Amino acid sequence: MYLGIDVGGTHTDAVALDESGIAAQAKVRTNHQDLLASVNQALESILETVPAQDISQLNLSTTLSTNAIVQGTLEDVGMLVVPGPGISADDFMLCRDYHVLKGSIDHRGSEIERLDETEARRAIEACRKKGVRVFGCVGKFSTRNPLHENTLRQMLGPDGGAGADAVTLGHELGGRLNFPRRLATAYFNCAVWRVFGTFADAVEKSLMRLGLGHVRVNTLKADGGTFPLAQARKMPVQSIFSGPAASVMGIIALCDINHDSIILDIGGTTTDIAVFIDGQPLVEHDGINIGSHPTLVRALKVHSIGIGGDSAISVLGEAVRVGPNRLGPSQADCVELGCACASDARPTLIDALNCTGQASHGNVEASRQAIAQFARCHSISPEVLAVQAVEAASEAIFKATRELLDEINDKPVYTIHELLEGRRVVPKRVYLMGGPAQAMREAVHQRFELFTVVPEHFGVANAIGAALTRNTASLELFADTEKGVMFIPALRHRENVPRNYTLKEAERDALNHLLAHLSEMGVFADRDNAQVNDASSFNMVSDGVTTGRNIRVKCQIKPGVAFALTGNGR
């Protein structure tokens, strides 16, 4: 039995399920002051129906790291930064204990200037004096050559020793190039490291107490995959913004998606739009932003707009609009049966759907009343107001979706082949989920003019997604046969390769290292799910003579679910 818990902004959803369907589900209010209490409550509720020994795996999606960042409860981090020439690193000053050190590595990974160790020692000393216990060491082009980051690592001493409790090295975050993003990602990883670790300890303790000590625990990531809790303790930043990913993975578990498709998760305040290409969720090109800082954290491409069931209806001139403001819950939700709603009550999308008959949610009479009052104020008929509000919502969703598709289709490419033969994303279907999904189905169908599906269990699709999401991992390999080195930054693996090392060998090595890494973490990964995303090899020429090959390979375990619940759900 698989257990999935999605700690969301409003509710914490939990499901227990196996191939035969959902065995138990629970929905509790999220207590933002004590997320552990919400998790415990959800667990206990599930255990009322399902025996503890039947559960083999728990996948947890939590807003813990996100909250810590939003609320600013971050630990002081000592940042040791080796930028070399280029855009000034002072522009990226993320925290007080931010030390820019001399030294530089170029794009080929050659050391141009040695790291100034005296300066580094002084910087470390200054941080320690202020009681800083976690450090981030980040160099420009450290994904080509980690020499300076490794030197700083040694100077800081072992984890948990006198020197530092935790150290994040820039190149461990992956092989992608982007120094400012590497800086921000390393910083946030350090800043939430302790709070995540404490939470992980508490969760493990709770599991022991509830007789779930044998359960494998994974944490959800924003890229539509999970990673083991032990791994999450090292890279807590990866657990950020996993909520939308849980919903998208839920759709995969509930529907058999093969085509280019659009996923709309219509919630209370927002609608999340995701895109599938050939049945695969689309991953963000670079990484998500944390606050105003772009990072290297991989995520599914999800676009959020301020349209949801609780979005307020407004009338501007002739035009009826919905959102982006949320003015509390709908009248259907907040007015008790038999009572009249306030004379200045502001109706929401849900109220409009109640009036058009597409929904019968909560107090339908209150919705009618509120719409009628509001329509009178703007001298239009209540029927027209309700219909136009629903149309406005689907129009706004349609427009945002089209913009997202344009953006995806305009993504830069770097070869003539891709530019001229590149495939455009043309969605064939729309999948709807979230509270108002069923009610909005007809309106969305009419606007998109596409086959529109609302799956069974659409209300807890997020928790189902959390439960069934598989482990994912990705890595980048970089080889330079002139220098005779191959380097996989994420695994801190560097080895010598012969001059005749080829792209094919590099692809094979990248996949083997990825699978070996997963099995080291105790994760079984099917080789069929491992794929090479990008592979290129450039002949390097000097004075008219080929001196070597510059090889780059990206590979991943593609996101997916353990099994699908299509068709045989209860």
Place this chain on the structure above:
Amino acid sequence: MHEAKNSLGVIFFPAFDWSISPTHPEREERLLYTQDQLKEEGLFDIEGVDEHKPGVATREDIERVHFCYPEVEAVATRSHMVAAGGTKTAADLIMSGRHKKAFALVRPPGHHAMKVVHGSRGFCNINIEAVMIEHLRENYGKKRIAVVDTDCHHGDGTQDIYWHDPDVLFISLHQDGRTLYPGTGFPQECGGPHALGRTINIPLPPGTSDEGYMMAMERVVMPILKDFKPEVVINSAGQDNHFTDPITNMNLTAQGYARLTELLQADIAVLEGGYSIQGALPYVNLGICLSMAGLDYSGVREPGFDAVKHAQRPQIAEYLAKLCDALPDLYFNPPRLEQTVSGGKIEGEWFVRHKDIYYDTDGISEAQTEELLLCDSCRGLLKIVSRTTKNPACLGVEIPLHACPRCRERGLALYDEAQSKDDYRYSQLINRADRQYLRHGF
């Protein structure tokens, strides 16, 4: 994080699947390290700096500019169409107001491609700046345009295309033609009879560094630009003037290029040559991007930089000072036609010049006779007869933009006559007045 003062659109297209030959300077690897550098610096995460995909030029975009023999497809590969399309995208980004400035970081280059194209010269087949300029004129009604070509080689292609066009100011700063391909670009070359002083050549001696470039910019280029008042300023931003370039002998640095860019304030920059792909391009391109966006570029420094070694010899400064005294006069008081070395003379109502052109990349020799109908009401009808080791006699007739009725009539008659007499293997008509582009002889 800071925000760009000038919003900048970068059309980055490294054509990772195209080369002239595996070890040719114009090969797949050329912009690889530039891409690495721009990505690692996080350039496209800066507010106001965006990366864009190039468009693809159409046959008409090319036919509006060039006589291609036997036809466009024979001389332009798909990569040329994409590079030309990239410059069009740059123009569109500026004209639509999407960005204040644009940089077409595309390959292959184009500034050696002349009006008539039989093949590749100096790694160039299609003049991508000219395609952009005519796109600007055709679709956005722009007229006066200035091209400042800072590539180390003389931009002889662009010079040839706009030789007779008084509305395009072409200024080229390059290594002296006595020491480098293509061996042209002397001050005496200053435009056709109706466009004298609208071609300005600034030949710089080998070893010219940042200091010399800035002197030429401040004392020659900027005063002329100020007077000409162009609607659009284009920089042909070749980067082979860098001190590490393997095929030239100049001493410009990334800092120098960024300063030059800041002074020039071009609306659109287009990458041309530059073959020091590891030691120069990553840094020079970063410098240009930051400078165009109005961002701080003072931290950009290439690994091989040595302030002492790359300083300019005093003799060069002396020579340049004299040159800078003399050159502005070419624009402000253009010489009479007889004093120039255009190699042409007036025969009746036509201006006639003969040219011998060698296509070094493709090994083609061309003999050309160019005739311009001297007209007081428009730029004048252009007729070019070309013979090469590859193609027999070819005729090109161009009725220019805003042609007068007389030039238009004569141009159409000339083209019709050529077909009936069958004197030419191929003939082509560029009729800008009616947007008509015709070919015959296939």
